[in-house]
Amino acid sequence: MKSEFEFITNLKNKYSLNKIGDDCAVLPKDSKTDLVITTDLLVEDIDFRLLWTKPDFLGHKSLAVSLSDVAAMGGKPVWSMVSIGVPEAIWKTDFVEKFYEGYIRLARKFNVELIGGDVSKTPDKIVIDSIVAGEVKKGKAILRSGAKVGDLIFVSGELGGASGGLKLLMDNILNNEFINIWLENLISRQLQPLPKSSIGRRLGFTQIPSAMIDLSDGLSSDLNHLCRASQVGAKIYAEKIPIDSNLVGISNSFESRINYALNGGEDFELLFTVSPNIFFSRESFFIKRGFLCIGEVTANAEIIELITNGESRILESKGFRHS
Amino acid sequence: MKSEFEFITNLKNKYSLNKIGDDCAVLPKDSKTDLVITTDLLVEDIDFRLLWTKPDFLGHKSLAVSLSDVAAMGGKPVWSMVSIGVPEAIWKTDFVEKFYEGYIRLARKFNVELIGGDVSKTPDKIVIDSIVAGEVKKGKAILRSGAKVGDLIFVSGELGGASGGLKLLMDNILNNEFINIWLENLISRQLQPLPKSSIGRRLGFTQIPSAMIDLSDGLSSDLNHLCRASQVGAKIYAEKIPIDSNLVGISNSFESRINYALNGGEDFELLFTVSPNIFFSRESFFIKRGFLCIGEVTANAEIIELITNGESRILESKGFRHS
Structure with a gap:
């Protein structure tokens, strides 16, 4: 069966929709700005x-996922809209009000103005559509498609925490009386992810990355998306991947923890490529921000190699979902 | 229980969201354009x-409702995004493909570029979020709030057809073997409404209306929204309201037909106010386009009077829904 990713690719080709296919669409705004x-x-x-979340966490996360897409283009988020549909029984509670509390708390943190939306009833499930627009200097949006062979591959922070948190929620951890700080942190990474808006904007401003994507589906999937768009491959090193340190709270096995980092989604860190020249001339920029090099771009189009203890294997995309 | 309309008004006040409350939000684009x-x-x-519609009709209508909002601001539609979530069983069919066929057919008619969106699974129901952006000359968007006492009230075309069509669908008319042209037209007004994009844009360009709104909820509700935003009242004349001529196919009673025109939603005609001076100096503009004057703006804030055979009564909002 076709994946959402394949469907969108077909649609794009069928109707020549050339603005579709990156984290955001890029549109001309004025003479200086896109x-x-x-x-x-x-x-x-x-x-x-x-059962697992709270309405204000949900409001927060709804905005966070879209803020993360704007960050991945190197954009400064400016305004947002949100549509929410809820069943009658939820409408009667303060759920929607709390939802907006969480949404607006995060919006204010990043100076994002809520300019519109829609509120509707649904028969039985809650649905949310979150829209965020940001600004970049004209022609300077960082696309998925700019990676060059030899570029270094970076991530902005630790991976696997959000999917570790999801696993805990699925295991009904919330019914347990004692939850230690590791587990709390993992759950928080799942329910209240903090988008890398400031970092994304800074990377856009400096024009350091040659290509960028946010880690929403998981490293294996999103690196694949980036490589496909750039028509390149990648080689990454297991021991260099920053695994969320809280994952030791749920697993002693490196194998299991690296699996969260490779295939778990929703960390909303940034994945980007940088030419070696730029990296070596600005090394302190990377060190200061804790950006970690996990590998390099290769000429093997769409092939991702994972090197573990010197041994190489092809990494399949096992992401959380395609979107 | 609070209505969606009240909820949004409260939200707007609570968080000072001053771009919310009209058919569209208005944002600065460049030095000449909003x-x-x-x-x-x-x-x-x-x-x-x-059961009642087809996927391409649904694609068409999803875009049409948002195009209508842009028309109501006097805008020229430029780009759109659409998110669609469908259950697994629908995903396996060609439903989503046909949905986009209908969406893009209408988009091309008005030169609207589809620039993005999201495709997702849902547990059991289809959900769609449609986003359309348009352009207006800077500071020239036509708001709901500009109506002045003494202005004339116009509608762009016949009303009540879409809700007549809805009634037929609810009565399972599609199971009947013979459907005459009247009924076919009504059903088509419900399932494939044609937004008044060219008219809206023309009204925006000429700056003829002092205020405008699209008729999505129904005349009684939408006139109320316009009056509330403008802090005025209105007096409308039953015999001047253009009732969809196809409604004679389902009712011989004027009472019943005017009820569709007053309270049925989704006609997506435009409702606008015009100062008498402008009207009398450009009467041919109105006649040529079939715009009909149905009444006038009064000083009785938020009170809508309906005059039938010389007798006046207060018209309550009984719209289709608030949005």
Whole structure:
């Protein structure tokens, strides 16, 4: 069966929709600025469960996923819209009000103005569509498609925490009386991810990355998306991948923890490529921000190699979802 | 229980969201142009039923409702995004492909570029969020709030057809073997409404209206929204309201037909106010386009009077829904 990713690729080709296919669409705004814009649909029991989250966390996360797409273009987020549909029983509670509390708290943190949206009833499930627009200097949006052979591959922070948190929620950890700080951190990474908006904007401003994507589906999937768009391959080193340190709270096995980092989604860190010249001339920029080099871009188009203890294997995309 | 309308008004006040409350938000684009932007959520079994429609009609209508909001600001539609979530069983069919066929057919008619969106699974119902952006000359978006006492009230075309069509669908008319042309037209007004994009843009260009709104909820509700935003009242004349001529196919009673025109939603005609001076100096403009004067703006803030055979009564909002 076709994946969402394949469907969108076909649609793009069939109707020549050339603005589709990156984290955001890029549109001309004025003589100095482009607009980058994204929309993300979140559906109850597909993308979240009411039992596991709180309405303000959900509001926060709805905005965070779209802010992350704007960050991945190197954009400064400016305005947003959100549509929410809820069943009658939820409408009667303060759920939607709390949802907006969480949404607006995060929006204010990044100076994003909520300019519109829609509120509607649904028969039984909650649905949310979040739209965020940002600004970049004209022609300077960082695309998925700019990676060159020999570029170094970086991530902005630790990976695997959000999917570790999801695993805990699926295992009904919330019913347990004692949850240690590791587990709390993992759950928080799942329910209240903090988008890398400041870092994304800084990377856009400096024009350091040759290509960038946000880690929403998981490293194996998203690196694949970036390589496909750039028509390159990649070689990454297992021991260099920054694994969320809280994952030791749920697993002693490196094998298991690296699996979260490679295939778990929703960390909303940034994955980007940088030419070696730029890296070596600005090494302190990377060190200061804790950006970690996990590998390099290769000429083997769309092939991702994972090197573990000197041994290489092909890494399949096993992401959280395609979107 | 609070209505969606009240909820949004409270939200707007609570967080000082001053771009919310019209058909579209208005944003600065460049030195000469503003962007107008809207989003509309459509949910299966609330806004449409699969039994009654076809996927390409649904694609068409999803875009049409947002195009209509842009028309109501006097805007020229430019680009759109659409998010669609469908259950697994629908995903396996060609439904989503046909949905986009209908969407893009209408988009091309008005030169609107599809620039993005999201495709997702849902547990059981289809949800769609449609976003359209348009352009207006800087500071020239036509708002709901500009109506002045003494202005004349116009509609762009016949009313009540879409809700007549909805009634037929609810009565299972599609199971009947013979459907005459009247009924066919009504059903078509419900399933494939044609937004007044060219007219809206022309009204924006000429700056003829003092205020404008699209008739999505129904005349009684939408006139109320316009009056509330402008802090005025209105007096309208039953015999001047253009009732969809196809409604004679389902009712011989004027009472019943005017009820469709007053309270049925989704006609997506435009409702606008014009100062008498402008009207009398450009009467041919109105006649040529079939715009009909149905009444005038009064000083009785938020009171809508309906005059029938010389007798006046207060018209309550009984619209289709608030959005």
